[in-house]
Amino acid sequence: MSIATENAQKIAVKGNTPKHDKTNKIVSGSEALILSLIEEGVDTIFGYPGGAIMPIYDALYHYRHVLNHTLVRHEQGATHAAEGYAQMAGKPGVCFATSGPGATNLITGIADAMLDSVPIVCITGQVPEKFLGTDAFQETDVMSLAMPITKWCYQVADADEIPYIVAKAFYIARSGRPGPVLIDITKCAQFNQLKKPFKYEKRRQIKGYKPACKPREKDISKAAELLNNAKRPFLFVGHGVLLSKAEKDLLAFIEKTDIPVASTLLGLSAFPTDHPNYVGMLGMHGNYAPNKLTNKADVIISVGMRFDDRVTGNLDTYAKQAKIIHVDIDHAEMGKNVTPTVPLIADAKEALQALLPVVNENKHESWHLEFKKLHDEEYEKVIKKDFQAEGEHIKMAEVIRRLSEKTDGEAVIVADVGQHQMSAARYSKFRRTDSWLTSGGLGTMGYALPSAFGAKMGAPDREVVAVIGDGCFQMTIQELGTIAQSGLPVKIIVLNNNFLGMVRQWQQLFFDNRYSFVELSNPDFITIAKGFGINGQRCTHTDDLDASLDTLLNSKEAYLLEIVVEKETNVFPMVPSGMGVDDIRLE
Amino acid sequence: MKRRYTIIVFTENNFGLLNRITIIFSRRRINIESLTVSETERKGVSRFTIVIDYDETKIQKLIQQIRKIIGVLVVFHNEDDQVFFGQIAYFKVITSSFEEREKVMEIAHRHQAKIAFSAGDYVVIEKTGKEEDISTTLHLLEPHGVVEYCKSGRIAIVKDQHRFSKYAKNMDPEGWYSDEEFHELPLNGKH
Numbered sequence: 001m002s003i004a005t006e007n008a009q010k011i012a013v014k015g016n017t018p019k020h021d022k023t024n025k026i027v028s029g030s031e032a033l034i035l036s037l038i039e040e041g042v043d044t045i046f047g048y049p050g051g052a053i054m055p056i057y058d059a060l061y062h063y064r065h066v067l068n069h070t071l072v073r074h075e076q077g078a079t080h081a082a083e084g085y086a087q088m089a090g091k092p093g094v095c096f097a098t099s100g101p102g103a104t105n106l107i108t109g110i111a112d113a114m115l116d117s118v119p120i121v122c123i124t125g126q127v128p129e130k131f132l133g134t135d136a137f138q139e140t141d142v143m144s145l146a147m148p149i150t151k152w153c154y155q156v157a158d159a160d161e162i163p164y165i166v167a168k169a170f171y172i173a174r175s176g177r178p179g180p181v182l183i184d185i186t187k188c189a190q191f192n193q194l195k196k197p198f199k200y201e202k203r204r205q206i207k208g209y210k211p212a213c214k215p216r217e218k219d220i221s222k223a224a225e226l227l228n229n230a231k232r233p234f235l236f237v238g239h240g241v242l243l244s245k246a247e248k249d250l251l252a253f254i255e256k257t258d259i260p261v262a263s264t265l266l267g268l269s270a271f272p273t274d275h276p277n278y279v280g281m282l283g284m285h286g287n288y289a290p291n292k293l294t295n296k297a298d299v300i301i302s303v304g305m306r307f308d309d310r311v312t313g314n315l316d317t318y319a320k321q322a323k324i325i326h327v328d329i330d331h332a333e334m335g336k337n338v339t340p341t342v343p344l345i346a347d348a349k350e351a352l353q354a355l356l357p358v359v360n361e362n363k364h365e366s367w368h369l370e371f372k373k374l375h376d377e378e379y380e381k382v383i384k385k386d387f388q389a390e391g392e393h394i395k396m397a398e399v400i401r402r403l404s405e406k407t408d409g410e411a412v413i414v415a416d417v418g419q420h421q422m423s424a425a426r427y428s429k430f431r432r433t434d435s436w437l438t439s440g441g442l443g444t445m446g447y448a449l450p451s452a453f454g455a456k457m458g459a460p461d462r463e464v465v466a467v468i469g470d471g472c473f474q475m476t477i478q479e480l481g482t483i484a485q486s487g488l489p490v491k492i493i494v495l496n497n498n499f500l501g502m503v504r505q506w507q508q509l510f511f512d513n514r515y516s517f518v519e520l521s522n523p524d525f526i527t528i529a530k531g532f533g534i535n536g537q538r539c540t541h542t543d544d545l546d547a548s549l550d551t552l553l554n555s556k557e558a559y560l561l562e563i564v565v566e567k568e569t570n571v572f573p574m575v576p577s578g579m580g581v582d583d584i585r586l587e
Numbered sequence: 588m589k590r591r592y593t594i595i596v597f598t599e600n601n602f603g604l605l606n607r608i609t610i611i612f613s614r615r616r617i618n619i620e621s622l623t624v625s626e627t628e629r630k631g632v633s634r635f636t637i638v639i640d641y642d643e644t645k646i647q648k649l650i651q652q653i654r655k656i657i658g659v660l661v662v663f664h665n666e667d668d669q670v671f672f673g674q675i676a677y678f679k680v681i682t683s684s685f686e687e688r689e690k691v692m693e694i695a696h697r698h699q700a701k702i703a704f705s706a707g708d709y710v711v712i713e714k715t716g717k718e719e720d721i722s723t724t725l726h727l728l729e730p731h732g733v734v735e736y737c738k739s740g741r742i743a744i745v746k747d748q749h750r751f752s753k754y755a756k757n758m759d760p761e762g763w764y765s766d767e768e769f770h771e772l773p774l775n776g777k778h
Binding site: 143144147148151152153155172205206207208209210213214216219330331332334335336339343345 | 599602603606607610614647648651652654655657658659660661757758763764766767769770772774775
C-alpha cells in the first residue's frame with residue numbers, strides 16, 4: 001500500500017465510520033472478511049497469527065490503520081480480552097486464532113462467554129479443504145469442539161459465503177441473549193477470489209431464530225397484580241439488566257415500588273450499592289439478609305438472571321413460599337431451575353418499562369427492617385471482622401474497601417476467580433453502571449488480567465483495576481506482555497496468600513483440614529512484572545496499604561501492586577454446597 | 588415417571604445439525620432409542636424423529652433447549668397416542684431346502700410381511716409396523732435361523748393436523764413465531 005493510501009485510511013479512521021472503497025469489487029476471501037468486519041463496525045481485534053490464518057493476517061496488514069489488532073500472548077488471553085472489551089464497549093469482541101492449537105486454546109474463553117452471555121466473534125483459520133479429515137499439520141475438528149460452547153458456529157469453505165456468514169455471526173452474537181460464535185475458515189476460502197463482487201448486508205433476521213419478543217400484556221398485568229398485593233416483594237437483578245441497559249428503568253421501578261433489591265454476581269453495578277433499597281448479593285458467598293429472606297418473600301421478581309445453582313442452593317427448599325415472576329429474554333430459561341408463576345419472556349428493559357406504569361407506588365418499611373436486622377447481624381459477625389486489620393496482616397476485604405473508597409466506586413473492577421473474587425464482589429461499592437467484570441458461570445481462573453486489558457480497550461476513559469489471586473495470576477501471567485506492549489495503564493492488584501484460597505477453605509471446612517495440593521510457592525511477581533517492563537511494588541504491612549494503593553491508582557502506566565494478605569482467611573457468609581439459602585452460615 | 592416420547596425436529600438442511608441436536612441428549616445422559624433423519628415435504632428442511640424414554644417433568648426443558656439451537660425451525664414432542672408411527676425391518680433367513688423356504692414364506696404371509704429379496708440359500712423378509720409386530724415376526728422366524736436382522740428407527744406422523752399446522756408455520760420461508768405464538772409455546776411446569 002502506498003503512503004498516500006495509508007494516510008487516506010488514517011484520515012478515514014478519524015471520521016466516525018472507517019470507509020473502504022471495495023464495494024462491488026472482486027476481492028479475496030481474506031479481504032472480504034476484513035471488509036465485513038469493518039462493515040460491522042469492528043475496530044478492535046485480539047489475536048494470534050499462525051499458518052492457517054496467514055492470508056487473513058496478510059489482508060489485515062493492509063487495513064492495520066482501520067482495525068486495531070492486539071497481539072496477545074496466548075489465545076485464551078484473546079478470548080477473555082474480547083469478553084472484557086465486549087462488555088465495556090457494548091458490542092461484540094473479536095478474536096483471531098489459527099487452526100489446531102490456536103483454536104483449541106480459545107475453547108476455555110468461548111465456554112466462559114457462553115455461560116456468561118457475552119457476545120464474542122471468534123475467527124479461526126483452518127487447513128485447506130482437501131486436507132480436512134487427514135490429520136494434517138495443525139488440523140483440529142474445531143466445529144465439533146466448539147458446538148456445545150457456542151451460540152452458533154460455522155465452517156466456511158467457499159469464499160463467497162464470507163460476507164453473508166460474518167453478518168449472520170454478528171447478528172447472532174449480539175441479538176437476544178448474547179453469546180459467542182465461531183467462524184472457521186479454510187485456507188483456500190481465505191485465498192480464493194470471490195466470484196461475485198463484494199457486497200455487505202447486515203442481518204436483521206434469521207429463519208426460525210427468535211431472539212426476543214415483546215412482553216405480553218396479560219403477563220405484565222398479572223405480574224403487576226402480584227407485586228401490588230405483595231407484602232414482602234423482592235427483586236433480583238441479574239446480568240440481563242446490564243445487557244439490555246435497563247439500569248435507569250430499574251431505578252425508576254424501584255423508586256416507585258420501594259422493593260428491596262439484591263444482585264447476582266454478574267448483576268453487580270447494575271444497581272447502585274449505596275441506594276437505600278440495595279440489600280446486597282445473592283448466592284453462596286452473598287450477603288446474609290438476601291439469602292435468608294429469599295425464603296420469606298411472598299413475591300420474587302427476577303430480572304435477567306437464571307437461578308444458577310450458586311444462587312439457589314438446594315432447589316427443593318428454594319423460595320417455595322414465593323410467587324415468582326421470572327423476567328428473561330431466553331425462553332429456555334423459563335422453568336429450567338425454578339417454576340415461575342409468571343414467566344415473562346422479554347428483554348429486561350422492555351419488561352421494566354411495561355411494568356412501571358401499572359405498578360403502584362408503595363412503601364415496605366417493615367419488610368426493609370427485616371433486611372436491616374439481618375444485615376446488622378452480618379456486620380457484627382462477619383463484616384466488622386473482615387475489616388479489622390490485625391497488626392501487619394492485611395485482609396482481602398480491607399484492600400477492597402479502601403480501593404472502593406479511593407476510586408469513589410467509579411472504577412471498573414475486574415475480578416478473577418476465588419476468595420478474592422468473593423471479597424471484591426462483597427465489598428466493592430458501585431456508583432456507576434458497567435463497573436464489574438468477572439467470570440461467573442464458568443469460574444475461569446486467569447480471566448481477569450486479559451479481561452481487564454480488553455475492558456481498558458473498550459473503555460479507555462475508565463479506570464480499570466484487576467483484582468487477582470496468586471493462583472489465577474499465574475494462569476495468564478504472560479498477558480503482562482500484551483499490556484506492556486500496548487502501553488495501556490491497566491492497574492493490577494494481586495492478592496497473594498500463597499494458597500489456592502477457595503479450595504483450601506473447602507478442604508478446611510468439608511475435608512477435615514486435609515490441604516491437598518493447594519499451597520503455592522510463588523515467584524517474585526514484582527521482578528516478573530519488571531521483566532515485562534511493568535512497574536510494581538509489594539505491600540506486606542497494613543501501614544503501607546494506603547500509600548501503595550495511591551501509587552497504583554496515580555500511576556500513568558500499567559502497574560502491579562502485590563499485596564501479601566492473611567494466609568488462611570475464610571470467606572463468610574457461606575451457603576454450604578447442597579444446602580438451602582436459609583442455611584447460610586455466618587461462621 | 589418416565590414416558591416414551593417421539594420428538595420431531597424440523598431443521599434447516601445444514602452441516603452439523605445432527606451433531607448439535609445429539610449433544611443435547613448425550614450431555615444429559617439420555618439414551619436415544621431411535622433416530623431417523625429424513626427429507627420433508629419442504630425443500631431444504633430436514634426432519635429428525637427421535638425416540639427417548641424420559642421423565643415427564645423434564646421433557647419440556649429438553650424441548651426448550653433443542654428449540655434454542657440456531658437452524659432448528661420447529662420442535663415438538665409426542666406421546667405414542669399422538670402419532671401414527673412405525674418401523675421397517677429386514678430378516679435374512681437361511682433356507683437350505685425348498686420345504687424350509689415354503690415354511691418361512693408362509694410365516695411371512697401370515698404376518699403381513701413380504702419376501703423382499705431371495706438368493707440361492709437365503710431369503711430377505713421385509714416387515715413394517717410397530718415394535719411389537721416386528722418382535723413377533725423375529726420370534727417366529729428365529730427357529731429357521733435368522734443370520735442378519737436390522738430395523739430402522741421410528742418414523743412418525745402427527746395425528747392432530749391442527750396442532751401440526753400451528754407449528755409448521757414456522758417453517759415457511761419467512762417463517763418464525765409471532766410474539767404471541769412464541770409466548771404460547773409450552774414451558775416447563777406449565778402445560
